[in-house]
Amino acid sequence: MRILRAIFGHGSGRIGGIIVGVYLLVAILGMLGLTPHNPITQYRVDRLHAPNGAYWMGTDLFGRDVASRLMAGVGQSFTVAFFSVAFATLAGTVLGLAAAWLGRRWDGVLMRIMDVLLAFPAILLALLIVTVAGPGTWTSVVAIGIVYTPIFTRVVRGPALSLKAREFVDAARTFGSSSSYIVTRHLLLNLVAPLTVQVTLALAWALLTEAGLSFLGLGTQPPAASLGLMLSDSRNLMETAPWLMIFPGLAIMISILGFNLLGDALRDILDPRMRRAPA
Amino acid sequence: MTPLLSVSDLRVGFGRNPQANEVVRGVSFDLADGETLAIVGESGSGKSVTALSINRLIDFGGGRITGGAIKLKLADGSLFDLMTASEPQLTGIRGAEIGMIFQEPMTSLNPVLTIGRQIEESFQLHRGLTGRQATAAARDALDRVRIPDAARRLKYTPNQLSGGMLQRVMIAIALACNPRLLIADEPTTALDVTVQAQIMALLAELKRETGMSMIFITHDIGLVAGIADKVMVMQNGQAVEQGELNQILDNPQHPYTQHLLHAVPHFANGSATRSDGRRDKGASTEPALKVDGLVVRFPLKSSFFSRATGAVHAVDGVDFDLMPGETLAIVGESGSGKSTTARAVLGLVRSTRGSFSVGVRKASAEQSALPVQMVFQNPYASLNPRLSIESILAEPVIATGGRVKAETRARMVSLLERVGLPKNSLERYPHEFSGGQRQRLCIARALMLNPSVVVLDEAVSALDVSVQAKVLELLVDLQREFGLAYLFISHDMAVVERIAHRIAVIYAGQIVEIGDATSVLSKPKHSYTKKLIAAVPTIDRRHEHFELDTRQVPSLVRPQGFEPAPARWEQFGPDHRARAEA
Known part of the structure; x- marks a missing residue:
């Protein structure tokens, strides 16, 4: 509650929070099927209608309602983004803590593997994994999750290393606290703030990567809707039916803006050094 | 004659509403040419803010001067109003007319540029x-602050010089343009006591040479005696007492000044040491802790694959024993191995060799697990900011396999009460407590497991003098009540004097002198102990001429397989021995 109030007291946090909130609502409605029309029903007679009262964002080449597909697409994209970021957060936190806590060779080996993963551009690595594993919603989740794991590993390892050298960890060792107790209570608990910020920002990247994969036909498979897939379908009709491209494009853009604004705000709010406002 | 600097009714505030948040509330003083004013006070007393207001650096720290006047007499005799001066005017004054040195020489210099x-x-x-002209001037400046081999040192980057050397470099920079006023803000606080003595000597000599005026800010009233002409004691943003040096030291009027002076050590007669619990009475009791031939070495490797080529001999053959109810103080300067010794006793660093035995406490029925x-x-840093006090105190119990039961909670409450913290502390978090209160919490946490030995690693060093005194009192009370043995690691002789029964002086990883506190402090035998004690500022010696000593601590890096020669000890009295010097 306190954090929500802080977000809404923060300039860009308010905007970001509202955007993300609206998207979450749309995503839930889209996933529950509470859309104006059925997103995959093809209204053959109403093909390529411009936006009007019945079809708020027009219809596509097959006569499907763009607004409904957009809502379902947002639901789909958010699902992939949330699960992949959850995957990356979990894997990255475990690996980062392991590298920092075990140190020495473990640290060296784990971080070099992460360096190798980071050397690939995100979309290329995701493409590689999806091509090997075959396209689909869950393979995209895993692929995007793996792509963002190294970032979380690094975000966790750095502060964990410095926390490990703090005196309260030394103190814990003098009373013989177990490693698991120290790692969870003394390290992880102090990492909640940087992780929260990273999760918000990673959600934006994951959305973009998912859209990219779907655009290339390797993510969500037709006839299911996704923002990237809708953009991909609109390519050849850019001049005859620009609404096919404008709405999903705007949806991606605004969602990423929202997550970034929210992430920036959280960084300011959770970072104690930023807490003091300049006089 | 008009004074060089005249400050009247200075008021400085912070935040959005500086009038309501005043940190300095009406400070006035005059400083004549060639005079030194010492401003003494604890953290938060406003002493640094006062100094930073004089050259208006406070503007950059978020402060605002809300009232008063600051006037500086320029070389031509005209008065310059520092309150109303514009920023470009001030830039000309800073450095040229008013030089400044800060507390931390390590962070005051840019690490990537040569000095x-x-x-x-x-x-x-x-x-x-x-x-070339600038280089020559820089070399002269280094010569002036007595840095040997100045021409070569010019090419050093800050990481290649020790803290004391860096502070000299800072002084050289501050004095580059012969300012007529030097502001020194705790210039020796981050330094070892023998280095501190050298810097103080240097400042005193430079003052004599140049005839500049100085404002010397410190929390240690003992330092004042050697350098100041006038003293101003500050508390809560106000000058509680000011006057001539001798008047303040000999005849302090304000209780706070008296309190500060009381904390200054008086080694000469050894009268201030503790007289309780002398070890000679029950000589047959088992020691609470016995350390035998402790050696800690850190191997040095030039690369990941190569074999160790040598080792840092951090602790090299340390033996001592510690009786129940006794305090053994281990004193030494940074890098001497005193903290490593403490950490080795607790197993926080692995000892290369040596044995410990921890005595069994006969009297207590309940034997502690640790x-x-x-x-x-x-x-x-020693309390996790995200855990409540209850979780913090419960940790030792959980760690040793215990359950947090009603009686554990009862013990927490009674210990909190015993260390002088409010009852409702359990649900609170560390940030709600002051430094002294947090140290009390740490003491309570250490006592949760009912230990027989408590290692106090510089436990009061981070605290202000008045808080320090109260925590020391608490420690002494707890020692009497629970029969605790303290291993008290410290660099601060004033604190050691008040808590130690016995003192071990450690230098370059070895104990050079050990014995009962009175004897070691009043009749030091080893040359290093003498030097250490002579360097401690006391109010008994005024305007003393320090001698400069540029010797560095010997390197602790030894080739692989090196073993130090066995120590020869000379006995001086029943419980006082020192290592024989070559």
């Missing part, structure tokens, strides 16, 4: 010197 470059910068800015506990130096 020569950084000294030259000052000459370029204020005197327009360039190229008889040795520790209190750390920094009260801000």
